[in-house]
Amino acid sequence: MAPAQPEGLPGPLDGRLPASAAEGSAERTLSLYVHVPFCAVRCGYCDFNTYTATELGAGVSQDAYAADAAAEVRWARRVLEASGVAVRPLHSVFLGGGTPTLLPAEDLAAVLHAARDTFGLAEGAEVTTEANPDSVSPRSLRVLAEAGVTRVSFGMQSAAPHVLAVLDRTHDPDNVPRAVAWAREAGLGVSVDLIYGTPGESLADWEHSLRTAVGYAPDHVSAYSLIVEDGTRLAARMRRGEVPPIDDDDQADKYELADRVLGDAGFEWYEVSNWSRPAGGADARAHRSRHNLAYWHNQDWWGIGPGAHSHVGGTRWWNLKHPVPYTNRVRAGHSPAAGREVLDAGTRHLERVMLEARIRDGLPVAALDDDGRAAVAGLIADGMVEPAQALHGTVVLTLRGRLLGDAVVRRLLA
Incomplete structure (x- = not known):
C-alpha cells in the first residue's frame, strides 16, 4: 500500500x-x-x-x-x-x-x-x-x-x-x-x-x-x-x-x-x-x-514522477500517486500535482530546526528563538549537544543526542 x-x-x-x-x-x-x-x-x-x-x-x-x-x-x-x-x-x-x-x-x-x-x-x-x-x-x-x-x-x-x-x-x-x-x-x-x-x-x-x-x-x-x-x-x-x-x-x-x-x-x-x-x-x-x-539544508528541488515531492522557496507540492493519472496529466501538458502548500514563517523555522539539527555541520544557535537558545545549556548538561561547538555558535548532537534527536528538537522549539 x-x-x-x-x-x-x-x-x-x-x-x-x-x-x-x-x-x-x-x-x-x-x-x-x-x-x-x-x-x-x-x-x-x-x-x-x-x-x-x-x-x-x-x-x-x-x-x-x-x-x-x-x-x-x-x-x-x-x-x-x-x-x-x-x-x-x-x-x-x-x-x-x-x-x-x-x-x-x-x-x-x-x-x-x-x-x-x-x-x-x-x-x-x-x-x-x-x-x-x-x-x-x-x-x-x-x-x-x-x-x-x-x-x-x-x-x-x-x-x-x-x-x-x-x-x-x-x-x-x-x-x-x-x-x-x-x-x-x-x-x-x-x-x-x-x-x-x-x-x-x-x-x-x-x-x-x-x-x-x-x-x-x-x-x-x-x-x-x-x-x-x-x-x-x-x-x-x-x-x-x-x-x-x-x-x-x-x-x-x-x-x-x-x-x-x-x-x-x-x-x-x-x-x-x-x-x-x-x-x-x-x-x-x-x-x-x-x-x-x-x-x-532546505534548498530547492523538483520531484519528477508519480508521488514525487518538490520544494521551491517555501512552496511544497506532491504529484499524483498512481502512474495512470500522473501520465495523463503530463501528456496533456498540465501540472501532475495532487496538492501543495505554502509554508508560513513558523513552519519554515520548525523545519529548519528539525533538519539542520540532524547534521554534523549543525544548526546555528543564532537561528533559534530566545527560548531555543536558552535550552542549549540544558542540552549540553544532559550530554546531548557538543559543548565546544555550542560555544562557537553551533548546535551539534552528541551520540546520545543522535539517539534522542526528537527530544532535542522538542526542547529547541519549546
Missing part, C-alpha cells in the same frame, strides 16, 4: 508558483529527484509509492516512462521561468524508487540527458542512482556512467539471509560485492544502504552486516532503523504475532554499534543515519551525499 499523501490545496493546472518562491532563488541550489515507481516485487516492509508490472493500469508501461519523466523535466523549466524563479544548473540529480535500474540503462540515460539539456549541470554535480544488486550488470553500469551518473547506492539491507527473508528482500547477497566491483570498474562512487532492528536480527547479525558492508570498501554507508508502517505485509505479520514487535532499546544498541564499527573503519557520521569515508585533504567531505544535504 502506498502511503497516504498530505492534505493541501489544489495547485493550478499551469503549475505556476507564488511570488514568494522566487525570493532569493538565485542564492539557493536546485536539485532534481526522479522517482521511478517500479519494482519486480514489493518488499514486505516497504510503503513507498511503487508498483509491480501487474499493478499498472491501461495506457501506462515501464517502456514509456522515460519519455514521460523527460517531459516533466522540460515542463519544470517552463514553470520556473513563468514563475520568476531563477533557473540554475542542477546541483544534484537522484534517481530513486522503486528500483530505477529495473528500467534499461538507456532509459535512465535518456532522462539524464533531458535534465542536462534542460537545466545543465553545475560544476562537480552529483548524480546518483539507487540500485538493487540483482538489477545491474557491468554493461548497464558503464552506460549509466557514460550518461553522467557519478555514484550508485546499492540496497544491501543485511548480510544475514534470515533477516532478508523477514524483509521479503529477494536479492542474492552474493551479488552485492559483485555489483560493487562492477560499479568501481565503471568509475562510480559507491554507497550501501543497511537496515537494522528487523525482528529476529541479533546484535551479532547486525555486526556481521556492518563488517561485511565495510569489507566492500564503499565510500558511504546509510543505516536506517526499521520502521513498520501501517498497510505493509510486515505490519500485518506483526499484528498476527508471527514476528515480534520492534524493540526501541535493541535499535538503540544497534545504532551505537553501527557508529562504533563504522567509526573504527574510518567513516564519519555527517547526518544521523549516514556515514562517509573522508577522501583526505581538501576532499574530506567529498563522499557525503550532496543531494541529501540539499534536503537537510
Whole structure:
C-alpha cells in the first residue's frame, strides 16, 4: 500500500508558483529527484509509492516512462521561468524508487540527458542512482556512467539471509560485492544502504552486516532503523504475532554499534543515519551525499514522477500517486500535482530546526528563538549537544543526542 499523501490545496493546472518562491532563488541550489515507481516485487516492509508490472493500469508501461519523466523535466523549466524563479544548473540529480535500474540503462540515460539539456549541470554535480544488486550488470553500469551518473547506492539491507527473508528482500547477497566491483570498474562512487532492528536480527547479525558492508570498501554507508508502517505485509505479520514487535532499546544498541564499527573503519557520521569515508585533504567531505544535504539544508528541488515531492522557496507540492493519472496529466501538458502548500514563517523555522539539527555541520544557535537558545545549556548538561561547538555558535548532537534527536528538537522549539 502506498502511503497516504498530505492534505493541501489544489495547485493550478499551469503549475505556476507564488511570488514568494522566487525570493532569493538565485542564492539557493536546485536539485532534481526522479522517482521511478517500479519494482519486480514489493518488499514486505516497504510503503513507498511503487508498483509491480501487474499493478499498472491501461495506457501506462515501464517502456514509456522515460519519455514521460523527460517531459516533466522540460515542463519544470517552463514553470520556473513563468514563475520568476531563477533557473540554475542542477546541483544534484537522484534517481530513486522503486528500483530505477529495473528500467534499461538507456532509459535512465535518456532522462539524464533531458535534465542536462534542460537545466545543465553545475560544476562537480552529483548524480546518483539507487540500485538493487540483482538489477545491474557491468554493461548497464558503464552506460549509466557514460550518461553522467557519478555514484550508485546499492540496497544491501543485511548480510544475514534470515533477516532478508523477514524483509521479503529477494536479492542474492552474493551479488552485492559483485555489483560493487562492477560499479568501481565503471568509475562510480559507491554507497550501501543497511537496515537494522528487523525482528529476529541479533546484535551479532547486525555486526556481521556492518563488517561485511565495510569489507566492500564503499565510500558511504546509510543505516536506517526499521520502521513498520501501517498497510505493509510486515505490519500485518506483526499484528498476527508471527514476528515480534520492534524493540526501541535493541535499535538503540544497534545504532551505537553501527557508529562504533563504522567509526573504527574510518567513516564519519555527517547526518544521523549516514556515514562517509573522508577522501583526505581538501576532499574530506567529498563522499557525503550532496543531494541529501540539499534536503537537510532546505534548498530547492523538483520531484519528477508519480508521488514525487518538490520544494521551491517555501512552496511544497506532491504529484499524483498512481502512474495512470500522473501520465495523463503530463501528456496533456498540465501540472501532475495532487496538492501543495505554502509554508508560513513558523513552519519554515520548525523545519529548519528539525533538519539542520540532524547534521554534523549543525544548526546555528543564532537561528533559534530566545527560548531555543536558552535550552542549549540544558542540552549540553544532559550530554546531548557538543559543548565546544555550542560555544562557537553551533548546535551539534552528541551520540546520545543522535539517539534522542526528537527530544532535542522538542526542547529547541519549546
